[in-house]
Amino acid sequence: MSKRNTQAAKTAARERLRAEREREAKRAKAKRQIVVACSIVGVLAIAGGIGYAVVQANKPSYWEGQKDAKVVTPANTTGTKGTTVVIGKDSAKKTLKVYEDARCPVCAQFEQTVGPTVKKDIDDGKYKMQFVGATFIDNKDNGEGSKNALSAMGAALNVSDAAFLDYKAALYSAKFHPEETTDKFKDDSYLIKVANTVPELKDNKKFQDAVKKGTYDAWAMAMSKSFDDNKDGVTGTPGFVMDGKQLTADNQGTPLMTVADFNRVVGEALKK
Secondary structure (H helix, E strand, O other): OOHHHHHHHHHHHHHHHHHHHHHHHHHHHHHHHHHHHHHHHHHHHHHHHHHHHHHHHHOOOHHHHOOOOOOOOOOOOEOHHHOEEEEOOOOOOOEEEEEEEOOOHHHHHHHHHOHHHHHHHHHHOOOEEEEEEEOOOHHHHOOOHHHHHHHHHHHHHHHOHHHHHHHHHHHOOOOOOOOOOOOHHHOHHHHHHHHOOOOOOOOOHHHHHHHHHOOOHHHHHHHHHHHHOOOOOOOOOOEEEEOOEEOOOOOOOOOOOOHHHHHHHHHHHHHO
């Protein structure tokens, strides 16, 4: 082989090596650019994810949002946002305010023991009853049952006063009232199951739709606020007020948990 051919072969080999090195350099550069780009996207995604999480965390919960939602007032209510619920004969001269939370176990005990007496007194025209619903028990476990049950009571009230009283009694009954630590009232299906034991609400599609759609959710929050802002000084449930004065079994503030105590204290208040 001539020296020219040998030199040409070496030159060609060097050229191929140079070209291969250039291609490898370009591939490495492109790889680095992809890695950098992916890193930037990853950082942006993380930042975006954190930002989204922060926004979501600061968004009001569904029930918090209902505080500012438009209130649909149930029938048989009066006052601001329909939060005045008074049941009884117009001829009754005095009104007994009853403060209750749907999940309250002491309220359940009162309703099971004294509830029938209250209903009879209302029917007899001894006094009217004003119901004030609270939801503070939900605050203890970030629950929903007090609010959801109060909304369902609004749906029952929209049917009639009697349906409301019967439904309230059913919710507080020994058969259906859950332990305070069990947020069973948050489930619409359970509230409807209880309602099916009340003649006016049994298979009542209008009532059931209102419960499922949360028609009276905003009303429940407005009612809850009326408890929080009450001027009677009531801070717990059950609470009883007549003529602006809290009624208790003794000077220690014991609730009226027996028929005897209830009749005695309310009877004295009616005479004043």
